[in-house]
Amino acid sequence: MSTMVGNWKMAITDGCMPGDQLSLFNISSATAHVELTFCAEGGQPLGPFRLIVPAQRTQSPTLEDLVDSDSPPPSLPYSVVVVSDTPVLVQAHPAAQDAPKWRRPAA
Incomplete structure (x- = not known):
């Protein structure tokens, strides 16, 4: 059971993947006191x-930055609950920033 640090609450339900970064x-x-809970x-x-x-x-943590070695991060997409x-403002950034981008074919 957690003790909420505040009453400002939001969730990212887009299906974050391991390695994704939260801004x-x-x-x-x-100063903001923030709690992050990850649900897979x-x-x-x-x-x-x-x-x-x-x-x-x-601050831009990844789930891997926060989880200790006894609790491996989920290998499935997960949602994040943010309480502050x-x-x-919270934004998820995909881990594969260097992945090839879609390009419009040459005419």
């Missing part, structure tokens, strides 16, 4: 993982 941007002038299909939730994001700053005591 947390604290838009307020106060068929498994127990991982977390909550607590982070501190300074005022008007960004101040508003933060």
Whole structure:
């Protein structure tokens, strides 16, 4: 059972994959105390993982950065629940940034 750090809550349900990065941007002038809980299909939730994001700053953790060796990260897509005591913007970034991009065929 977790103790929520605040009352600002959101979820990313797009199906994050292992290695994906979350960008947390604290838009307020106060320090944000953030909890991340990762939920994969068929498994127990991982977390909550607590982070501190300074005022008007960004942190970009991956699930692998947060999980200890006793709890391997899920190999299936997962969702993330974000709870914070101040508003933060959250965006997921796919791990494969160097993957080939779709190109329009030459005319």
